[in-house]
Amino acid sequence: IVMTQSPATLSVSPGERATLSCRASQSVSSDLAWYQQKPGQAPRLLIYGASTRATGIPARFSGSGSGTEFTLTISSLQSEDFAVYYCQQYNNRPVTFGQGTRLEIK
Amino acid sequence: EVQLLESGGGLVQPGGSLRLSCVASGFTFSSYAMSWVRQAPGKGLEWVSGITDSGSSAFYADSVRGRFTISSDYSRNTLYLQMNSLRVEDTAVYYCAKILRGWSFDYWGQGTLVTVSS
Numbered sequence: 001i002v003m004t005q006s007p008a009t010l011s012v013s014p015g016e017r018a019t020l021s022c023r024a025s026q027s028v029s030s031d032l033a034w035y036q037q038k039p040g041q042a043p044r045l046l047i048y049g050a051s052t053r054a055t056g057i058p059a060r061f062s063g064s065g066s067g068t069e070f071t072l073t074i075s076s077l078q079s080e081d082f083a084v085y086y087c088q089q090y091n092n093r094p095v096t097f098g099q100g101t102r103l104e105i106k
Numbered sequence: 107e108v109q110l111l112e113s114g115g116g117l118v119q120p121g122g123s124l125r126l127s128c129v130a131s132g133f134t135f136s137s138y139a140m141s142w143v144r145q146a147p148g149k150g151l152e153w154v155s156g157i158t159d160s161g162s163s164a165f166y167a168d169s170v171r172g173r174f175t176i177s178s179d180y181s182r183n184t185l186y187l188q189m190n191s192l193r194v195e196d197t198a199v200y201y202c203a204k205i206l207r208g209w210s211f212d213y214w215g216q217g218t219l220v221t222v223s224s
Contacts, residue, residue, distance in 0.1 A: 043211070
């Protein structure tokens, strides 16, 4: 299953809302996770089951969607949120990741 | 606190072998499936291999099947990845990751760098 993220780069000002998209080449039901990765660090799980926040993830992060279209929304960007974000489907093996969206400061 | 600590990376020539290790702590290792995910320099994430809880089944990406072997030692709380016939394109940071629901990954190690070059 091919996961396609858009846009490749998103420029947003602190305090504003960011909306990241992920599309699957076929239905993955709600078996979709989002990760955040900062330079030199391992990925961190944000969302699983398309919309469930992982332990310790702030409420400003929310996920939605099912089937083939998914969205990660960050309601009010903080300085620590600027990073690369990946979606991942785990409905079928091999699990596959999107190519990433780089969220940068505008 | 869940911790995953990888080791075993390094520089190896094409065709060579390496064994990666990942020592787990802070959870009941034998109760969870585990996986290896890699990231080539400047690139995205690629799932490599996974093993079910208690080691009953193993799965591999097509790119490594027949060359890599995943295993677990429950007496040592350690996950392994034996990598043979290494290729230049296997160069990456290799992460071990604990599997949450389905095959999403809730905890990751810090990664170990494998460089395949002559």
